[in-house]
Amino acid sequence: MTNTDVIIVGAGPTGLMLAAELRLAGVRPLLLERQPQRRDTPKAGGLGGQILELLRHRGLLDRFQAACTGPAPAPRFPFGGVHLDFTQLTDPPLHALPLPQQELERLLEERAGELGADVRRGHQVVGVSQDDAAVRVDVQGPDGPYQASARYLVGCDGARSRVRDRAGIGFPGTTYPEVNRLAQVTLPETVTVLGNGDLDVPGFGTIRAGFTRTDQGLFGVGSSPGSQAVSLYTIEDESTEYDDDVPMTLTELQDSVHRVLGVHLPLAGSARLSRFTFKARQAERYRHGRILLAGDAAHLFPATGVALNAGLLDAVNLAWKLAADLDGWAPSGLLDTYHTERHLAGARTMLHARAQVALRRGHDPAAEALREVFSELLTDEQPLRRMGALVAGSDVRYPMSGSHPLAGTFAPDLTLHTDQGMTSLAELMHTGRPVLLDLAGRPDLREIAGDWRHRVDIHVAKTGQRPADVLLIRPDAHVAWAAALDEPAGTAAPALREALSGWFGTPLTSP
Ligand SMILES: Cc1cc2nc3c(=O)[nH]c(=O)nc-3n(C[C@H](O)[C@H](O)[C@H](O)COP(=O)(O)OP(=O)(O)OC[C@H]3O[C@@H](n4cnc5c(N)ncnc54)[C@H](O)[C@@H]3O)c2cc1C
Known part of the structure; x- marks a missing residue:
């Protein structure tokens, strides 16, 4: 029997992204895909939203942009039969990359391959079972049936997910x-x-x-x-x-x-x-024991242009938590935050996707009036920015301790001046390791973080308009904790220790 750390079912965009992120975190994934070749059915025409920032944080955005086939689209985004028109904004809250899904999958598979992921095509998962110690799958491969086992299994097997069914996870919602x-x-x-x-x-x-x-x-x-x-x-x-x-x-x-x-x-x-x-459907739970769901297997939104953003961000959120668990240092409950955070983000996407259904589907004069009123509202900058952030998924704030406004949000890509020269926060995140960024010369807080230096990279830099004294950033580029400007050591030190052990386990000096 093949034995590995994580089995991923499905080499669509979500499964491929997850395989790459797991490899980045040092995990051995086995990716099983039933199709013998990459499919050529046209699906998405591009990527939009927060995932583009994440690609920048992995150093991949230039490579993906270089593969764009067409000219960049006008900064207008479809929204329930009307448009979000950002043409008047110099810094729109939502960006899009015109990249056909086949090309996206090719690039993601290339990346996963470079990092050493084991991607097997023509291998269909036909059975799934789990106990307290492991997950087992029955696979129909090109050379006949075989079994594989792993500590965890992630169903990235799309809308009709067999994994979801086998795990007994409900998928309530509406099919329009x-x-x-x-x-x-x-x-x-x-x-x-x-x-x-x-x-x-x-x-x-x-x-x-x-x-x-x-x-x-x-x-x-x-x-x-x-x-x-x-x-x-x-x-x-x-x-x-x-x-x-x-x-x-x-x-x-x-x-x-x-x-x-x-x-x-x-x-x-x-x-x-x-x-x-x-379809408007969301899995009741994203985790059942050792089985997890991501991408279309976890959610289907009745709107265009948002599904890939949600699915790829699921993968990024999940990978480092699985790696921490497999490496044995995950703090209690870390893996469960995958459901808490990504179900919340999915529900937020579902909110505007369902609103788009209401806007789009009506044929009567009342519906026409609704679209007109909505379009009028969207000519004002503030509601336009708000809707843009909602569609991008950048307004999601994961539940985190601490009252700093950045805690739980996607870290802003700051330009940084260091002793080694200019860099950016995105560049510091290429390796996918957590980062403690000291923006105010706070040796007191750096010394504390030093006890987690085996897991957290520590950097000192200056930036214009610093948003905090210190930022603690997770591998998925979300701020785990932030010290307010000039926050006294008396409050910052214990809060930082709590955040470090809450997200990154025990310190080096622990007995
Ligand atoms: C026409 C069209 C246009 C779209 N346009 C957009 C758009 O503009 N923007 C956007 O964000 N989204 C768009 N989408 C949605 C987007 O294509 C999906 O959200 C995306 O493909 C989901 O990726 P995934 O990896 O989660 O699942 P999928 O892409 O469905 O991949 C699942 C994979 O699992 C494999 N699999 C299934 N069962 C098994 C099994 N038992 N064993 C092994 N392998 C298995 C499948 O073969 C497949 O390769 C569009 C979809 C369609 C159909």
């Missing part, structure tokens, strides 16, 4: 009877793209550029003058439960356009065809 179809297609010469973007279809007449609502649904078309390549979009009420891994066909798209607009739109070919359904 609605299907969205999205395509980049080529029109035949018989269809004329007019100068204003409208389409002239022989035997039918004009299809207006932009969105058209009918009693049967919504149709959208976007084109560039002189080009037969256009983007098409349909939304229909339909209760079929499609499998996201089964691609849409050109005929399915044409049938949908026909139902919504009553026109047979001739199509010559396609560059991208995708379909998605909307």
